[in-house]
Amino acid sequence: MEFTFEVKETDLLGRVGELRVGGKTLETPYMFPVIHPVNQQIPTQELTSMGYAGLMTNSYIIYSRRRQEALEKGIHSLLGYDGVFITDSGGYQVLEYGDLEIGYKDVAEFQARIGSELAVTLDRPTGYPQKRPVAKASVDYSFKNAKATLDEFGEEKTTWVGPIQGGLYLDLVRRSAKSLVAAGFEFLALGSPVQVMQNYMYSDLVDMIVAARRAIPYSVPLHLFGAGHPLTMPLAVALGCDTFDSASYVLFARSGRYMTRSGVLTLKSMKYLPCSCPACAATSVTELSEMGHQERTRVLSLHNLSVLREEIESCKEAVSEGRLWDLVEERSMAHPKLRDAFARMAEYSRDLEVGTPALKDRGLFVRSDLDRARPELAIAKSNLAGATSKRSKAARVVAGPSGSREKADEDLYGVHPVLGAYPIELQFQYPFSQTETSLAQAAPPDPKRQLKALGYATVKKRAGEGKPVRSRRTRRGASPSLRSSSARSR
Numbered sequence: 301m302e303f304t305f306e307v308k309e310t311d312l313l314g315r316v317g318e319l320r321v322g323g324k325t326l327e328t329p330y331m332f333p334v335i336h337p338v339n340q341q342i343p344t345q346e347l348t349s350m351g352y353a354g355l356m357t358n359s360y361i362i363y364s365r366r367r368q369e370a371l372e373k374g375i376h377s378l379l380g381y382d383g384v385f386i387t388d389s390g391g392y393q394v395l396e397y398g399d400l401e402i403g404y405k406d407v408a409e410f411q412a413r414i415g416s417e418l419a420v421t422l423d424r425p426t427g428y429p430q431k432r433p434v435a436k437a438s439v440d441y442s443f444k445n446a447k448a449t450l451d452e453f454g455e456e457k458t459t460w461v462g463p464i465q466g467g468l469y470l471d472l473v474r475r476s477a478k479s480l481v482a483a484g485f486e487f488l489a490l491g492s493p494v495q496v497m498q499n500y501m502y503s504d505l506v507d508m509i510v511a512a513r514r515a516i517p518y519s520v521p522l523h524l525f526g527a528g529h530p531l532t533m534p535l536a537v538a539l540g541c542d543t544f545d546s547a548s549y550v551l552f553a554r555s556g557r558y559m560t561r562s563g564v565l566t567l568k569s570m571k572y573l574p575c576s577c578p579a580c581a582a583t584s585v586t587e588l589s590e591m592g593h594q595e596r597t598r599v600l601s602l603h604n605l606s607v608l609r610e611e612i613e614s615c616k617e618a619v620s621e622g623r624l625w626d627l628v629e630e631r632s633m634a635h636p637k638l639r640d641a642f643a644r645m646a647e648y649s650r651d652l653e654v655g656t657p658a659l660k661d662r663g664l665f666v667r668s669d670l671d672r673a674r675p676e677l678a679i680a681k682s683n684l685a686g687a688t689s690k691r692s693k694a695a696r697v698v699a700g701p702s703g704s705r706e707k708a709d710e711d712l713y714g715v716h717p718v719l720g721a722y723p724i725e726l727q728f729q730y731p732f733s734q735t736e737t738s739l740a741q742a743a744p745p746d747p748k749r750q751l752k753a754l755g756y757a758t759v760k761k762r763a764g765e766g767k768p769v770r771s772r773r774t775r776r777g778a779s780p781s782l783r784s785s786s787a788r789s790r
């Protein structure tokens with residue numbers, strides 16, 4: 301089947317892309333709502349009208365409960381939906397409740413015959429916590445099935461999705477991803493143990509995604525299983541996940557949980573509905589509390605789906621505007637563990653440079669210590685190293701834009717609030733004069749020391765200019781190596 305993935309816009313490792321499969325198009329990042337093939341509470345028409353162009357469902361449940369009907373009608377007619385279907389193999393169900401003898405062949409043949417556009421090959425989720433030999437066995441089992449499926453059913457109309465397993469064993473995750481790419485998979489899906497998400501182990505999730513992403517080519521899209529939570533979505537997008545799936549919208553709704561973009565609330569303790577989606581606009585907390593369980597689940601599901609959609613759209617907009625880092629940071633304030641995960645992401649700043657545009661048409665915000673690790677600054681720092689050349693014996697530090705009355709025997713430098721001295725020729729190059737810092741972050745390394753370290757005999761400040769922005773934190777913020785070398789040169 302025709303399968304293409306085209307990257308349109310990028311920021312960090314996140315991208316807005318177009319995934320085309322079976323003549324249908326999905327714009328990514330995208331979240332596939334998971335529907336139950338037997339007991340679906342939200343009619344698929346409602347999902348279509350909310351703009352959901354693709355759904356995930358479980359092929360094992362269809363196989364075990366509606367097999368004949370599905371084979372006759374095909375999945376689209378069976379479930380009343382024209383969009384893209386991704387079917388999960390049901391590896392988990394086979395393992396947990398499997399009363400049917402079913403192998404990769406049965407699963408693949410069934411998925412192809414019912415007409416899934418995208419189908420995950422029969423895998424075995426690693427789970428957490430897990431002993432290493434069991435984790436390794438889950439990787440081997442999943443890969444063996446994946447490879448055999450691609451070899452035998454590669455010509456089918458269905459595009460096969462290769463499941464990456466390995467859990468928290470990052471070397472296994474890497475190996476799993478690499479071997480799937482080598483086998484020829486064009487679309488991979490990372491198994492994220494439910495327990496990792498439930499236990500707020502977001503920093504581990506960051507490590508897992510980075511391990512997988514490093515092992516697969518940039519052009520290959522990556523799905524993250526079961527990560528349909530508004531809080532983690534920007535983080536996962538920033539690390540290079542393109543699609544998600546989740547049943548959380550309905551699972552949360554069933555237990556009266558109300559998603560917001562800054563966390564999940566419990567209907568029981570709410571007085572107001574802080575949302576203006578059509579579902580919320582038409583009801584109130586009192587009305588919701590008085591509804592029957594089924595109707596309340598329906599309304600809350602619609603609301604949750606609307607929040608998830610909004611978050612996906614926010615991610616796309618942030619990529620497009622080059623402010624994905626800011627979005628991840630804003631969301632990270634919702635939970636301390638998310639803040640930790642954001643800090644972990646900052647440690648992978650070099651990985652994030654790949655998709656970060658060299659030029660952005662908006663100010664670069666530095667609001668926290670973690671922002672100092674922004675890939676934009678790292679890129680600027682390496683540009684700076686290439687652009688700095690000492691031409692004269694003297695340097696002059698100017699605070700504002702430079703005019704034309706400069707002396708020919710002096711090299712002029714501006715001061716960037718984070719990077720310190722930079723050749724004035726770079727002043728209109730992003731982000732040297734486009735960086736906005738909070739007061740606490742306006743602590744550049746001492747430009748005088750930096751320039752002395754470059755070998756300038758004299759460093760002056762332009763007469764009449766205000767001092768470059770400095771704060772009491774300057775000395776602590778200065779790079780220790782520059783400080784000691786300039787101290788010795790005195």
Ligand SMILES: [Zn+2]
Pocket residue numbers: 575576577578579580581603604606
């Ligand atoms: Zn709402």
